[in-house]
Each structure stands twice: as structure tokens, then as C-alpha cells.
Amino acid sequence: MQTIEELLESKNIRVTAMRLLIYKFLAEKDVAVTLSDIENAFEKADRTTLYRTVKTFEEKDIVHQIDDGTGITKYALCEKGCNCEIETDLHLHFHCNNCKETVCLTEHKIPQIKVPDGFVSENVNLVVKGICDKCSGQ
């Protein structure tokens, strides 16, 4: 089991207090978060730093970005052993119309989507909207 420090180093990211804090914050959330969410959690830190930290994580395939259709970019930690480097995010995302939270359904891979002749599919963004398990009352 590698520590967060080791993980960051393995991706050539310098370990800083800020980065450790943000990583831990993301790790303990089970939903995707917006930059504002992070901002609210670290009021003392500057928004730009949080922004750039997340971007760094994204570039190094530690987090992935989620566009759930709300117009606000969300972020979530990549699962261990994901292949973000190779292809984008194969799992699907669920956005709850009730609590407005977005979760990664990492076990649910995106099915093969057929496109018409002449079209070449490179990647797919799939967001299911509805009522999440917490809101459906089981």
C-alpha cells in the first residue's frame, strides 16, 4: 500500500502541504466535486492554487474531469489502476436530479456505441440522470 506522498512522487508531482490536503479531501468524498466545493473546504487557500492543483492532478491522471451537464466542471479521483493515460474514462457517471450530486459508477463501463459509417468514435461521454440511491430511499 503506497502513501499519498509516494503516489505523488511516482507521478513526478512535488509533495506540498496543499496538494496533500486536496488529495485527502478528494479521497474522502464519494461524490465528484466542483472547484467551489474545494474552495469552501479550504477558505484560507487561494482559488487559483486550488484550480492549478486540480489541473496538475488531472494532467498526471490522478483525477478526471466530469461534465455532467450542469455546466460546472466536476472532478473525482481516478480509481486505482485506471487507464486515463490511454483512453478517457470508460466508466459512466450518474447525476442525481434531486440532491444534484454526481457520482462515478466505476463498475459500470460504457457500452460500445455504434456510430454511422464515416464517423470515427474516439471517446464517449455518458451521463445518466435520475435519482440516486440515497435519494430513492434505498
Add this chain to the structure above:
Amino acid sequence: MQTIEELLESKNIRVTAMRLLIYKFLAEKDVAVTLSDIENAFEKADRTTLYRTVKTFEEKDIVHQIDDGTGITKYALCEKGCNCEIETDLHLHFHCNNCKETVCLTEHKIPQIKVPDGFVSENVNLVVKGICDKCSGQ
């Protein structure tokens, strides 16, 4: 075959010159358009008017909104006989990474997506990205 005027009236939208023009503009495009696209096509008109016209069309299920992940909202006419009122947009959308255009693949319906127990799927947004037929050279 009903005229545009008749269509608008059937949806309880007052017929105005602006609305007819914008409808025709959308009708002759085979790709989804941004508000800026419309703005460029009607330089004399105010941006707000164009915005509100499109929003009106959207409310009345004449156009549907597309979030293709570019961060800019796009719009396209609903197909005749679509069921926007009942459920959202069952067809998939394709965004070309080369020409940056987004098209409705109205013939390609979104497959049934399985979600975990406790989750209720209400609708699905599916955007495929890649190379479109025009850009793939056939």
C-alpha cells in the same frame, strides 16, 4: 405539411419576423449551433432577443439544447414527432474533434443503460467524440 407559422401557433408562440428568421436559420443548418453562431447570422438583432427566442423555442419543444462538452451550449431543431415533452432527447450527439462541429444522430437512439440497484435512470446524455464523416474523408 404545416407552415412555420402554423407550427409556432400550434405551440402557442406568437409569430414574429425574428422568430421566423431564426427558425429558418436553424432549419437550414445540419449542425447544432451556438448562440454566437446565430448572433453572427443576424448582426442587426440584439443578442438578448436571440437568446430569448431560442429559450422560448426550447421551452416549447421546438429546439433542444446540447451539451457536447465544449462548455458552450448548442441548439438544434427537434425532429418532427420527437417526444421532448415526455422524455429528453433519446438520440445521441456526435462532436467532431477536427472541425469542432456537433451533429444530432437522430437515427441512433441511446441504448438502455444499466445502473446499480437503488439508482433510477430518468434520462441519459450521450456524446460521442471523434472524427465526423466530412472530416474522415468519406
Add this chain to the structure above:
DNA sequence: CAGTAATTGCACTTCCATTGCATTGATAAT
């Protein structure tokens, strides 16, 4: 203990979406 490079904070910018309000225009009632 320098010297260097990366990180952080602050200020500012850009872009798109959205709203308030005054004006214009169309429709309906008298």
C-alpha cells in the same frame, strides 16, 4: 548558505449565460 526552479497568492481578464428595465410593437376591448 546561496542559487535555481517550482509553487502559491493576488489582481485581472475573458467568455458565456442571464436579468432588469425601458421602449416598441402587436392584440383585444371599448
Add this chain to the structure above:
DNA sequence: ATTATCAATGCAATGGAAGTGCAATTACTG
């Protein structure tokens, strides 16, 4: 036809999120 009423339009302004330039700070290297 005239007026009252309500919707549509135009203009100005706002808000929110993403992104950038630069200076100050902090961490690493020799």
C-alpha cells in the same frame, strides 16, 4: 378608430466560472 393591455425587443448591466500574468514565496540542489 382609440385606447388599454400584454408580449416582444433592445440596451445596459450583472454574475459565475475558467483562465492568465506576474510578483512573492517556498522548496529543492549543489
